Amino acid sequence: MGVDEWLDEFLDYLRAETGAAAATCAAYSRDLSRFLADLPLRLRRQPQRLRPRDLERHLGRLRETHQASSVERARAAIRGFFVFLHANEYxxxxxxxRLLGTRLESSLPPFLGRRAMRQLLASLPETGPLALRNRAIVTLLYACGLRVGELVGMDVDALRLDLRIVRVLGKGSKERVLPIAESAIESIAEYLDASRPDLAKRAARRSARLFLSKNGRPLDRHRIYRLLGQLARKAGLAARIGPHTLRHSFATHLVEGGADLRSVQDLLGHASLATTQRYTHVDRQRLRQLHARFHPRGETPSEP
Structure with a gap:
């Protein structure tokens, strides 16, 4: 993926998972497109070489031609964009x-509590080709903590349901082998048997990709974001969700259950343990709940 695809994914994330207004998303899109167009070609091709001075140089040029409010919005857009890219290991x-922070900077990754996750899964229809596909998508994302790019890039032969494992090609073409929960095995097997063959024959050219559209073509990242938003609304969830939400829910529930961070790091495919350590908020939250429940001066917390 290049910077243009990163921008698309960031905007999908804003729309689906943060509740940003349409006007805000449109403004951020303009600000970030202008920022990327202003970069030298070498930095567009190698964004890992970007330095704070490159960002400040762009903002300095904006100050010469734009109002202060527009410059501050651009600063917030750039800050949020790079927080997202760094948090997701791009x-x-x-x-x-060093830029002034934005709401995205300090917020923990969004995730669903166990009750909300059960509510989402229970609401998914179980009949019809698209319903079976949708159920398989949600269960696989949650069961394995996949990135959206890993999901849409997955071929059928990545699955070994007999061994209850899936091969995942992550960032930097690094492969990891993940276990699949029994509940997800059932949903995926039903999709492969009763749904995917019907979807596959609707396209003029057969695809090896695991998840297909109603026209038999591979699903893309944008469709996954839209689909999860629709399913959350139908489930009556107040929270906005997207693929990142399910990935963070997977990790959070593992840590809540006592999994060590090294194991969670391996399952998520994080290159650095520092990225995984943000899930230690679960332990801090649990301590607060225990204190509130059992300390004489505590207050009873609501269930997540």
Whole structure:
């Protein structure tokens, strides 16, 4: 993926998972497109070489022609963009870390509590080719903590349901082998048997990709974001969700269950343990809940 695809994914994330208004997303899109167009070609091709001075240089040029409010919005857009890229390991460093923060900077990754996750899964229809596909998508994302790019790039032969494993090609073409929960095995097997063959024959050219559209073509990242948003609304969930939400829910529930961070790092495919350590918020939250429940001066917390 290049910077243009990263921008598309960031905008999908804003729309689906943060509740950003349409006007905000449109403004951020303009600001970030202008920023990327202003970069030298060498930095567009190698964004890992970006430094804070490159960002400040762009903002300095904006100050010469734009109002202060527009410059501050552009600063927030750039800051949020690079927080997202660094948090999702697209970049090893965050070149915007010295810029004034935005809401995305300090927020923990969004995730669903166990009750909300059960509500989502229970709401998924179980009949019809598209319903079976959708159920398989949600269960696989949650069961394995996949990135959206890993999901849409997955071929059928990556699955070994007999061994209850799936081969995942992650960032930097690094492969990892993940276990699949029994509940997900059932949903995926039903999709492969009763849904995918019907979808596959609707296209003039057969695809090896695991998940197909109603026309038999491979699903793309944008469709996954839209689909999850639709399913969340139908489930009556107040939270906005996207593929990142299910990935973070997977990791959060593992840590809640006592999994060690090294194991979670391996399952998520994080290159650095520092990226995985953000899930230690679960332990801090649990301590607060225990304190609130059992300490004489505590207050009873609501269930997540």
């Amino acid at each position: 970049l090893p460093e965050d070149p915007a870390r």
